[in-house]
Each structure stands twice: as C-alpha cells, then as structure tokens.
Amino acid sequence: MTRQRFSALSLFLRGLSRHRSWQIQWRKPTPKPAYDAVIVGGGGHGLGAAYYLAAEHGMTNIAVLEKSWIGGGNTGRNTTIIRSNYLFDESAALYDHSVKLWEDLAQVLNYNVMFSPRGVMMLAHTVHDMQSAQRHIHANRCNGVDNEWLTPEQAKEFCPALNIGSNIRYPVLGAALQRRGGTARHDAVAWGYARAADALGVDIIENCEVTGMIRDPSGAIAGLETSRGEIRTRKVGVSAAGNTSVVMRLAGVDLPLESYPLQALVSEPIKPVFPCVVMSNTVHAYISQSDKGELVIGAGTDAYTSYTQRGALHINNHTLDAICELFPMFRRMRMLRNWGGIVDVTPDRSPIIAKTPVPGLYVNCGWGTGGFKATPGSAHVFAWTIARDEPHPINAAFNIERFREGRLIGEAAAAAVAH
Amino acid sequence: MLIIDCPYCGKRPEIEFSYGGQAHIARPVQPADYDDEQWTGFLYMRSNERGMRAERWRHVRGCGRFFNALRDTTTDQFHGSYKVGEPRP
Ligand SMILES: [Zn+2]
Numbered sequence: 408m409t410r411q412r413f414s415a416l417s418l419f420l421r422g423l424s425r426h427r428s429w430q431i432q433w434r435k436p437t438p439k440p441a442y443d444a445v446i447v448g449g450g451g452h453g454l455g456a457a458y459y460l461a462a463e464h465g466m467t468n469i470a471v472l473e474k475s476w477i478g479g480g481n482t483g484r485n486t487t488i489i490r491s492n493y494l495f496d497e498s499a500a501l502y503d504h505s506v507k508l509w510e511d512l513a514q515v516l517n518y519n520v521m522f523s524p525r526g527v528m529m530l531a532h533t534v535h536d537m538q539s540a541q542r543h544i545h546a547n548r549c550n551g552v553d554n555e556w557l558t559p560e561q562a563k564e565f566c567p568a569l570n571i572g573s574n575i576r577y578p579v580l581g582a583a584l585q586r587r588g589g590t591a592r593h594d595a596v597a598w599g600y601a602r603a604a605d606a607l608g609v610d611i612i613e614n615c616e617v618t619g620m621i622r623d624p625s626g627a628i629a630g631l632e633t634s635r636g637e638i639r640t641r642k643v644g645v646s647a648a649g650n651t652s653v654v655m656r657l658a659g660v661d662l663p664l665e666s667y668p669l670q671a672l673v674s675e676p677i678k679p680v681f682p683c684v685v686m687s688n689t690v691h692a693y694i695s696q697s698d699k700g701e702l703v704i705g706a707g708t709d710a711y712t713s714y715t716q717r718g719a720l721h722i723n724n725h726t727l728d729a730i731c732e733l734f735p736m737f738r739r740m741r742m743l744r745n746w747g748g749i750v751d752v753t754p755d756r757s758p759i760i761a762k763t764p765v766p767g768l769y770v771n772c773g774w775g776t777g778g779f780k781a782t783p784g785s786a787h788v789f790a791w792t793i794a795r796d797e798p799h800p801i802n803a804a805f806n807i808e809r810f811r812e813g814r815l816i817g818e819a820a821a822a823a824v825a826h
Numbered sequence: 827m828l829i830i831d832c833p834y835c836g837k838r839p840e841i842e843f844s845y846g847g848q849a850h851i852a853r854p855v856q857p858a859d860y861d862d863e864q865w866t867g868f869l870y871m872r873s874n875e876r877g878m879r880a881e882r883w884r885h886v887r888g889c890g891r892f893f894n895a896l897r898d899t900t901t902d903q904f905h906g907s908y909k910v911g912e913p914r915p
Contacts, residue, residue: 652874663870665847666899710845711828713899714876719827721841754870811866 410606413517432598433477433605438612438635442470444642444793445631447617447654449473451482451593452771452778453646454600454611455786456793458516461607463787464794469609471601472633474616478597481648481778484716484748486671486693486705488684489780490527490588492547492554497804497816498757499550504801505784506587512783518599520591521698527588528557528565530687530733532577540583547585557582566683568734575732577690590684590695590703596782620658620768628658628767644769644793649714649749651772658765662772663810664751667708668718669776672745674737676700690729701743704730708750708776718747750775754810756819760789760802769793770807831907832885833893846882848872849894850914876900880914883907 411417411430421428444460446453449471460466489509491502513520531537540556547554559571562582571579601611612635619632620643630639647654649666681696693705706726709718723745731738753759753773758781760771771789774781788799798806809815828840854860854868873879879899884892895907896915906915 650876653876661871663866663872665872665874666876710840711881711897711902712874712879713902715900715902719840721827810870811862 410602413519432602433611436610436612438470438472438615438633438638439610440637441630441639442468442610443640444469444644445638445640446471446644446646447631448480448646448648448650449477449597449601449611449613450480450646450648451596451600451782452648452774452785452789453644454597454604455782456644456646456771456789457609457611458600458604458607459787459790460794461604461609464790466794467608470638471604471609471611472615472617472631472638473611473613474634476613477601477611478594481748481750482597482782483594484671484746485593485779486695486703487590487593487697487779488527488588488686488693488695488705488777489522489524489591490585490684491552491780492527492529492543492583492585492588493818494543494546495816495818496550498818499547499552500801501758501784501788501805502781503550503552503784504787505781508783508787509591512591512596512599516599516603518595518602520595520599522589522591523698524587524589525683525695526565526584526586527684527686528562529583529585530562530579530685530689531581531583532579532687532689534580536689537580540581544583552585553587554583554585557584566681566685568681568736569685570733570735577732579733588684590697592698593779596779600786617654617657622658622765626765628765641767642769642793643767644771644789646771646789648772648774648778649751651751651770655763655770658763658768660763660765660768660770662759662770662807663754664773665712666714666749666751667711668713668715668747669708669750670706670718670723670745670747672704672706672723672742673697673701674704674740675743677702677740680736685733687729687733690733691726692729692733693726694730694734702737702740704742708752714749716747716749750778752776755815755817757816758785758805759807760785760792761798761806762792762796763807828902828904830883830895831904832883832888832891833907833909834889834891835885838885838888842885842887844884844886846884846892849880849882878905
C-alpha cells in the first residue's frame with residue numbers, strides 16, 4: 408500500500424484541509440496463523456529489528472507482538488540520551504554503530520525522530536572521576552569515537568547553567584564531552600520504526616501477550632501461544648526489556664538478568680535555557696531540556712528488583728539534590744511528572760544480543776539503564792542475527808556464553824557508576 | 827518508599843535498609859569441585875521472578891543484621907520476613 412510522505416510541504420497542504428486527511432500510521436492487523444519470523448516486544452529495539460529484517464533481509468512476512476501498546480514501555484519512559492563514549496572496544500563499536508544510524512534515521516524512515524546532536528557532557532567530581540574520564544577519552548579516540556576533556560571553565564562555557572564553584576559537596580573538576588552525542592524524540596523512534604516496518608508489510612500486533620512457546624520434537628521453536636491465538640513460526644526474536652526473564656522462561660531458557668525500576672521525571676516547561684545534555688555518574692544527575700521546554704531528568708535505579716513500573720520517591724529526591732547543587736537556577740522549579748520503567752540488568756552491565764540454546768530463538772536484552780541510545784544499532788545487528796542465524800561481527804561478543812567463559816564486557820566498573 | 831519489617835526491630839522505612847539480592851543462594855561447600863556451569867549459576871544466574879520473591883535485606887542503619895523477606899515483585903508488597911537460617915515460609 409502506498410503511504411503518505413511526511414514533509415514540510417505535506418504539512419502545509421494538509422493544513423489547508425484542516426489536517427483531516429492524514430492516514431493512519433500503521434495498520435491494526437489480526438494475527439495470521441503463521442509468519443517467517445516473530446519479534447516479541449514492540450519497543451524501539453523490537454520494531455527496529457522488524458524494520459531491518461524487512462528492509463535489509465527481505466523478510467516481510469513477519470510480525471511484532473506487543474502485549475501493551477506501541478511506545479508504552481521503556482521506549483516512552485527514558486531520558487532520550489544518545490552517546491557512544493563507552494570504554495571497551497566491543498561496546499564502542501556497538502554504540503557508535505548506533506550513533507551513526509541515528510544521524511540519518513529521520514531521512515531513512517521519513518519520520519522526524521528529532522535527533523539533536525547537541526553534545527553530551529559527563530562531569531568529573533573526584534580525582535578518580537578525572538582519571539576514569541581521561542582513560543575513556545583516550546580509549547574512545549583509539550576507536551574513532553569523539554570525546555574530549557574540558558576544564559571546569561570550558562564546561563561552563565559549554566553549559567552556562569553549570570555551577571563550577573567550590574561551594575558544593577562535589578565540585579566540578581572537569582568534564583568529558585562527546586559532541587556527536589545528544590537526544591532524540593523517544594516516542595517518534597518507536598512510531599517511525601513501526602510506520603516504516605508496516606509500510607514494508609510487517610504486521611504490528613498490539614495487545615497480544617505471549618503465553619507459551621511451541622517446540623518441535625527436536626526442541627526447535629515451532630510457534631508461539633499468545634493471548635490472541637496460536638502463531639506458527641520457526642524464528643522468534645525476544646526483545647522484551649524488563650520482562651525478558653519471564654518470556655524466555657517460557658522456552659526454558661534462564662538468563663543472567665535482574666529487572667529493576669529506573670525512574671525519570673520532567674519539570675514544568677520553560678523557555679530554552681539548557682543547550683546540551685549533562686550527566687554525572689558520581690552524584691547521579693542526568694539532565695537535558697526537551698523541545699517542549701521540560702527539563703528531562705533521570706534518576707538512579709531502585710535497590711530492589713521489581714516489575715511495578717514505579718520506584719521510590721527518595722531516589723528522585725537524591726537526583727534533585729544533585730541537580731539543585733549543580734544548577735542552582737533550577738532550585739525553584741516545579742516537577743511536573745515522574746514515572747518508572749523496568750530495566751533488565753546483566754552482571755557486567757553490557758547487553759546480550761545473541762542466539763540461544765534453543766534453535767530458532769534469539770534474544771536481545773540486558774540493556775539495563777542505557778538502552779535507548781542503542782536502539783538503531785541494536786535493532787540492526789539483532790535483525791542480522793535472526794535473518795542469518797549467526798551474529799553480526801559487532802554483536803558477536805555480546806553472547807550468553809561470555810558469563811560461563813569469563814569474557815565479561817564490564818562497562819559498570821569502567822563507567823565508575825555508583826551502582 | 828517501602829515499609830520493611832525487620833524481624834528484630836519491627837517496621838521501619840526503606841532508607842534504613844540496604845538490599846542484599848536473591849535469598850538462599852548457597853555458597854559452594856567444595857569450590858574446587860564446581861564446574862563452569864555451576865560457577866555460572868552461582869555467580870550470575872538469578873531467579874528474577876515476576877511474583878513472590880525471597881530476598882535478603884540488611885537493616886544497616888538499625889540493628890545491622892541481615893534477614894530474609896518475601897515480596898511480590900508485581901506490587902512491591904511484603905508478605906512477611908524471617909531470620910537468616912530459617913526456611914522460606
Ligand atoms: Zn533491625
């Protein structure tokens with residue numbers, strides 16, 4: 408079916424007819440009895456994988472099953488930060504693959520994902536932070552990932568709201584800046600992939616929960632039992648974020664994952680005052696300003712595992728304490744909304760994008776607190792893994808066996824995040 | 827914020843406690859006899875249940891003692907706590 412193209416001209420022309428002539432962005436199909444492949448989980452990663460399966464691997468007889476609605480999970484619940492300044496070679500390759508896809512994603516999907524490479528600045532507050540940041544900068548440069556050291560004065564020049572005085576508990580001693588990093592519109596990423604995949608023939612089926620996995624006598628995947636009936640397929644890609652443990656256990660596969668609530672909050676909207684993204688892993692402050700004008704603030708995870716999609720107020724309070732010290736101009740602002748998402752965390756804080764012991768079953772999980780930035784790259788290599796039944800060189804190291812073999816990709820220790 | 831029932835001190839706010847993860851993970855009695863599969867299980871594999879979960883807490887800003895509790899991870903509601911060494915109720 409031919410689709411409307413989005414452009415400034417189409418916006419103007421449809422404005423003349425009072426915007427009544429826009430078409431729906433994706434169909435609401437009823438599930439077919441069989442598909443060539445099925446993606447479980449309609450977040451950005453799952454929808455993106457479906458899009459790349461159709462666009463790059465010619466697999467158009469596929470479906471995405473989402474137990475809730477598109478954009479209702481972590482894709483619509485994060486702080487939209489995009490960066491690739493990870494320490495280890497494997498991570499830098501994966502996350503930078505993603506940043507490169509972000510750069511022309513809006514053109515590729517014909518959907519304005521509002522990617523804004525406004526620069527991500529990570530603050531250093533201690534000698535250890537400074538050493539860790541410098542190590543990251545050098546490692547990143549060796550991998551072709553831009554990252555540069557700023558003095559406190561340069562950091563303030565880049566982000567005028569920043570307090571670089573010595574009158575705070577953890578003064579700013581410097582910062583690492585990745586200029587290619589930034590933000591994007593989180594919902595638009597899910598919607599854009601959904602629309603583009605749908606246009607290629609992918610069935611996006613919302614309100615459809617997977618309740619069982621059907622195996623053939625050899626043990627391989629033969630289909631899925633869902634709340635909307637049985638679906639036969641030989642390939643299943645699970646991209647279910649915080650619920651991955653639950654879904655994978657339907658096939659008898661245990662994974663080294665634990666699911667934690669991660670919270671974020673936004674302020675009342677104000678005029679543009681904050682030109683970049685600032686992160687501080689040491690004092691747990693993550694802040695940027697959306698195009699709507701809200702300050703978008705990320706907090707830490709709660710201490711305990713949970714599936715409730717909410718967290719404790721003292722976690723947000725802790726982050727707001729840090730924000731108020733670093734940016735005194737925000738002290739009298741009011742917060743508008745807060746929410747939680749459930750993030751699946753691996754022991755080494757690196758994702759798993761891999762084949763599983765069950766033939767025909769693939770998993771993309773373990774993105775923990777930082778999955779949004781990786782959406783295009785993760786989806787791209789996951790589609791490759793499903794289509795070819797072997798990992799792309801970029802995700803080969805992100806397998807399940809690494810925990811048995813001791814080949815961890817320990818980004819938690821590398822990031823010096825106070826987990 | 828959760829209200830957590832320390833078996834020694836009674837109900838206290840969550841900020842007095844630190845979390846100890848999944849309960850009843852036994853350390854290997856003979857570590858040398860463990861193969862790679864068993865080490866992977868001990869070190870990395872966790873139950874991560876969606877539902878009732880037995881977990882360790884430590885009343886670190888109180889009596890300082892470890893104990894176990896049952897919590898439903900779909901509601902965060904506690905369903906009792908018990909001392910270390912006692913079986914899961
Ligand atoms: Zn106590």
